[in-house]
Amino acid sequence: xxxxxxxxxxxxxxxxxGYSKYPWYAVRQNYADAIVAAGxxxxxxxxxxxxxxxYLDMVDALVVTGGAFDVDPSLYGEGDRHATVTLKxxxxxxxxxxxxxxxxxxxxxxxxxxxxxxxxVALGGTLIQHIPDSIDNALAHEQPxxxxxxxxxxxxxxxxxxxxxxxxxxxxxxxAHHQAVRTPGPRAVVNAVAxxxxxxxxxxxxxxxxxxxxxxxxxxxxxxxxxxxxxxxAACAA
Numbered sequence: 001x002x003x004x005x006x007x008x009x010x011x012x013x014x015x016x017x018g019y020s021k022y023p024w025y026a027v028r029q030n031y032a033d034a035i036v037a038a039g040x041x042x043x044x045x046x047x048x049x050x051x052x053x054x055y056l057d058m059v060d061a062l063v064v065t066g067g068a069f070d071v072d073p074s075l076y077g078e079g080d081r082h083a084t085v086t087l088k089x090x091x092x093x094x095x096x097x098x099x100x101x102x103x104x105x106x107x108x109x110x111x112x113x114x115x116x117x118x119x120x121v122a123l124g125g126t127l128i129q130h131i132p133d134s135i136d137n138a139l140a141h142e143q144p145x146x147x148x149x150x151x152x153x154x155x156x157x158x159x160x161x162x163x164x165x166x167x168x169x170x171x172x173x174x175x176a177h178h179q180a181v182r183t184p185g186p187r188a189v190v191n192a193v194a195x196x197x198x199x200x201x202x203x204x205x206x207x208x209x210x211x212x213x214x215x216x217x218x219x220x221x222x223x224x225x226x227x228x229x230x231x232x233x234a235a236c237a238a
Contacts, residue, residue: 004041005060005236010095010115011044012067013088031065031112034218038229040236045098047090052097060236061209062102064095066113066216070179073129076121082129084178096122108209108235110228113177116212120202123185123210130178131198139196143175148219151175154192154200156224161203161211162191165231166224173200173215173222180214209235 009032011025019026027044035042042063045055056062069088073081075096095115099122102109111119117127128134131141143151150172156163163169171192181199184190192201192213200214209232217225 004039005233006058007035007040007042007061007063007232007236008045008055008059008098009035009042009063010065010091010098011046012065013047013091027065028218030218030220031063034220034226034229035063035233037226038233040229040233045094047094049093049097052094052101055098056101056105056107059107061108061110061232062098063232064099064109064111064115064118066115066176067091069114070129071114071118071121071127073127076126078126078129082133084130092118103207103210106208108232109207109211110209110232111212112218113214113216116202116214117177117179117181119210119212120181120184120188123188123202123204125185125188125202126182128180128182128198131180132178135196135198137196138198139175139194141175141177141180141194141198147174147176147216148221149174150221152194154194154215156201157189157191157193160189160191161205161209162201162213162228165211165227166222167227168224171215171222171224173213174219175215177214208238
């Protein structure tokens, strides 16, 4: 493409402290680097659900990033909240508005880690609120080693969009989550699973490009990670 497609990237938000004495936004540099390397032009999307439509008017695709927080269980029909659940309500409202709006417009959507969980909820799915309390003999999904190293493998489901993209039956991935998708939604399918049975990715082929992965492909740990971003950019021209 002669012109780079514009990729909207959701931001994390923090309260005063650390970087600034005032509330601040942040996004890890390698999210942007991965998009640029694939041929895209990343732009940051602040948290304002009311402006989601106007933001979506500007972009060719959406990347929903991860973060150290959880989707409100009430959004997937659960009244009780596990003690480990941490909310960023304004961020979730904005990301949900952006995600549902992007899907309504059939814009390519890539959900990463917490963004994959939010995508699953947007597709009508549900989440496991705390893996150690729900999965016997679970892997260390909050891996103790650095995030730029693999934590475990995932099996890639044959016949899925993810399988066509990465061209491999398994991937080595990093792991930084205590929640996971429980059910992917009525039309969505599971595209990757860890050895303990935890769902590691979802997708919905009813859309032009609707893909979620539980790991962080922007670290380029596995050869398939680059291909995920390449496929996102290619979908912008489809």
